[in-house]
Amino acid sequence: MKALIYKGPGEKSWSDVPNPQLINPGDAIVRVETTTICGTDLHILKGDVPAVQPGRILGHEGVGTVVEVGTSVHDLVVGDRVLISCIKSCGHCPNCRSGLYSHCLGDEGQSGIGWVFGHLIDGTQAEFVRVPYADNSLYKLPDGVSDTEAVMLSDILPTGFEIGVLSGGVKPGDVVAVIGAGPVGLAAIATAGLCGAGTIVAIDRDENRLRQAREFGATDIVDSSAVDWREKVMALTDGAGVEVAIEAVGLPETFTMAIDLARPGGRIANIGVQGKSVDLALQDLWIRNISISMGLVNTNTTPMLLKLVAQHKIPAAKFATHTFTFDQMLEAYDTFARATETKALKVIIT
Ligand code: NAD
Ligand code: ZN
Secondary structure (H helix, E strand, O other), X not given: OEXXXXXXXXOEEEEEOOOOOOXXXXXXXEEEEEEEOOHHHHHHHHOOOOOOOOOOEOOOOEEEEEEEEOOOOOOOOOOOEEEEOOEOOOOOOHHHHOOOHHHOOOOOOOOHHHHEEOOOEOOOOEOEEEEOOHHHHEEEOOOOOOHHHHHOOOOHHHHHHHHHHHXXXXXXXXXXXXXXXXXXXXXXXXXXXXXXXXXXXXXXXXHHXXXXXXXXXXXXXXXXXXXXXXXXXXXXXXXXXEXXXXXXXXXXXXXXXXXXXXXXXXXXXXXXXXXXXOOOOHHHHHHOOOEEEEOOOOOOOHHHHHHHXXXXXXXXXXXXXXXXXXXXXXXXXXXXXXXXXXOOOEEEEO
């Protein structure tokens, strides 16, 4: 089969590799019919995720058809159309039972990124993928949901919702600031609205991303490259600050922006992968009763989000800006990597 292989920092290829085989009885083999590219794939390609070794098939988002199942797979049969969760999880270890799928204690790999496809196990940017613990890591798709809509449920929608909106405790009427209007920030914007946020301010320095934020439900947009960006956000809250600041970039400066915007008693939900350390003035946070949450997505809300996508309450198809075929995988990467020029949000590869 063909697959996108990480060859070491700065290098990748679309190459012929052997098809994956069932290894454990809980595995399924899925023919990938739709996949996409995530900012994390670009981080890996730069060499910023050293745990990912050359030779790995990248990709952790996908939709496809089950073509083979192991002997202990009960809930799926060959021919089922499925969504592949970005995280594989056994579903019955103590961590999985408490909803912490990203820290599954199952017997393959290790918790944390070990459980994300395209990291310590081969990923979905390939014609076929082996899915461990298939009963818990795959979701059967209803007919009314397209592949393009469904693939947004592999990672970006659960991430924006779980780590941004749920962890941030968004409540009806809240003023919510979302810093970073990339796919993940836009997913937070779309789902904050469903939780009743009264004002949703999208903050980005890319004009096109801010325009897109409106389409996902941002009530206000603020260009963070303007000197008075903070005053503009504060003016929306009568100077008090926001109830919830969601960080969806992954930079120390945007984390600091979130701290700067929160009102007393406010909550900061950090989604971004913070590659560098951040100085925290605990005294300042303490005196303002600020709470901070962060972490890896668990995808335990996927069934609920799938229902909302099927009911057209989340505009999942709007994330897709470009479509390619599998043989155009490298072109798809190029388009995604030059997002500012190409205005790409999610590139669909079918
Ligand atoms: P992205 O790079 O597509 O989007 C980031 C956005 O931030 C862009 O629109 C960019 O213009 C904006 N931005 C950059 N610098 C800025 C600044 N100084 N001020 C304001 N805006 C700025 O990324 P994405 O795919 O949307 O992902 C966002 C973050 O979430 C990344 O760090 C990603 O690795 C992380 N992520 C975390 C999890 C998790 O489990 N917690 C899962 C998936 C992705
Ligand atoms: Zn588990």
